[in-house]
Amino acid sequence: MMLRRWRIAALAAAASLLALTLAACGKDDAPTKVRIGEVTRSIFYAPQYVALAKGFFAEQGLEAELTTIPGGDKTMTALLSGQIDVALVGSETSIYVHQQGSADPVLNFAQLTQTDGTFLVARKPIPDFKWEQLKGTVFLGQRKGGMPQMAGEFTLKKKGIDPQKDLTLIQNVEFANIPAAFASGTGEFVQLFEPQATVIEREGKGYVIASFGVESGKLPYTVFMAKQSFMNKNGGTIQKFTNAVRKAQKWVQTASTAEIAEAILPYFENVDKEVVTRVVERYKSQGSYATDPIVDETEWNHLLDVMESAGELKQRAEYGALVNTKFAETAVKEVK
Structure with missing residues (x-):
C-alpha cells in the first residue's frame, strides 16, 4: 500500500515537473513584442513592410506591432513617454532631444533610408x-x-x-x-x-x-531608434530587430520592383498597385533604400551640415554620442 502511494506521489511529482517544464518552454518560445512607431505610412519605407510581410521579424522571435504616428515631434514624444519601443523617424529628431539635454539619449541603431524622399x-x-x-x-x-x-x-x-x-x-x-x-x-x-x-x-x-x-545627397534620413535605457535592458531584442531589417534590405536589393510592390501592397490598401510599383521603382532607381542598416559617419556629418545650413543646429552632435552601430555591424556579419 505504501509502495503504491509512493508511486502515485512520484508520478504526480513527475507530472508537475513536466508541466512546469512545458510552461517554461512555452514562455521561452513566446515571441517578444516590439512596438514600432513610424512617422508616416510611406512607400519610402518599403524594407520595413517587407520585413513584416515576409515574416522576417517573426523569424527572429519578435511580434512587431506597427503604429503610424504622424509628425516627427509626436513620434518622438511617444518614444520618450514609453508608448512605443522603437521609432522610425528622421535622425534630426534624436538631435533635437540631445540639444534639450536629455539624460536618456535616443540612439540611432539601424538606418532604413539614405536619401531625402x-x-x-x-x-x-x-x-x-x-x-x-x-x-x-x-x-x-x-x-x-x-x-x-x-x-x-x-x-x-x-x-x-x-x-x-x-x-x-x-x-x-x-x-x-x-x-x-x-x-x-x-x-x-x-x-x-x-x-x-x-x-x-x-x-x-x-x-x-x-x-x-x-x-x-546621402543622409541617414530615416532611422530606427530607441532610448538608451531600453537598448541597455533589451540588447537581444534590438539585435533580432536589426537582423530582420538587414534581411529585408538584402531582399529589396535583389527583388524586382514588381515583387517589392506585391509584398508591401497590403500596407497601402487605398493605393493602386500601379502607383505602388511606380513609386518603388522611383525610390529604388535613385538609391533611396539603404543597402545595410549601418549609420555611416560621413552621412551623419552631412546631415549636420544640412541642419546647420537650415539654422536648426545649436551645436554639432557627435556621431558616437547618438549613433550605436554595434547591432547593425553584427547583423551585416550574421545575416547573409
Missing part, C-alpha cells in the same frame, strides 16, 4: 527645367525644422536660390494636408513625398520635375 512637383510640365526657374515663384514647402524642409532648402541653396528671399515660401500647412492644398491651387511648385507626387501626376494636377533626394 521628396520630389519637386510643378503645376505645369517643364521639359527643360532649370532650378533658377523657381526664383520669384510661390513654393509650398514642408514643415520648418523637419528633415524634408531642411533637405529641400539645402538643395535650393546649392542651386543658388535663397529660400527666404528668392521665393514666396509657404510652410504653415500641415504635412498631411500639403498635397490637397497644392491640388486645390496653393503654390506654383510643391515639395511632395510619394505616393502623393505620383497620384497628383496621374490626376493631371502636377508634374514631377526633379528629385530632392538625388540633389541633396
Whole structure:
C-alpha cells in the first residue's frame, strides 16, 4: 500500500515537473513584442513592410506591432513617454532631444533610408527645367525644422536660390494636408513625398520635375531608434530587430520592383498597385533604400551640415554620442 502511494506521489511529482517544464518552454518560445512607431505610412519605407510581410521579424522571435504616428515631434514624444519601443523617424529628431539635454539619449541603431524622399512637383510640365526657374515663384514647402524642409532648402541653396528671399515660401500647412492644398491651387511648385507626387501626376494636377533626394545627397534620413535605457535592458531584442531589417534590405536589393510592390501592397490598401510599383521603382532607381542598416559617419556629418545650413543646429552632435552601430555591424556579419 505504501509502495503504491509512493508511486502515485512520484508520478504526480513527475507530472508537475513536466508541466512546469512545458510552461517554461512555452514562455521561452513566446515571441517578444516590439512596438514600432513610424512617422508616416510611406512607400519610402518599403524594407520595413517587407520585413513584416515576409515574416522576417517573426523569424527572429519578435511580434512587431506597427503604429503610424504622424509628425516627427509626436513620434518622438511617444518614444520618450514609453508608448512605443522603437521609432522610425528622421535622425534630426534624436538631435533635437540631445540639444534639450536629455539624460536618456535616443540612439540611432539601424538606418532604413539614405536619401531625402521628396520630389519637386510643378503645376505645369517643364521639359527643360532649370532650378533658377523657381526664383520669384510661390513654393509650398514642408514643415520648418523637419528633415524634408531642411533637405529641400539645402538643395535650393546649392542651386543658388535663397529660400527666404528668392521665393514666396509657404510652410504653415500641415504635412498631411500639403498635397490637397497644392491640388486645390496653393503654390506654383510643391515639395511632395510619394505616393502623393505620383497620384497628383496621374490626376493631371502636377508634374514631377526633379528629385530632392538625388540633389541633396546621402543622409541617414530615416532611422530606427530607441532610448538608451531600453537598448541597455533589451540588447537581444534590438539585435533580432536589426537582423530582420538587414534581411529585408538584402531582399529589396535583389527583388524586382514588381515583387517589392506585391509584398508591401497590403500596407497601402487605398493605393493602386500601379502607383505602388511606380513609386518603388522611383525610390529604388535613385538609391533611396539603404543597402545595410549601418549609420555611416560621413552621412551623419552631412546631415549636420544640412541642419546647420537650415539654422536648426545649436551645436554639432557627435556621431558616437547618438549613433550605436554595434547591432547593425553584427547583423551585416550574421545575416547573409
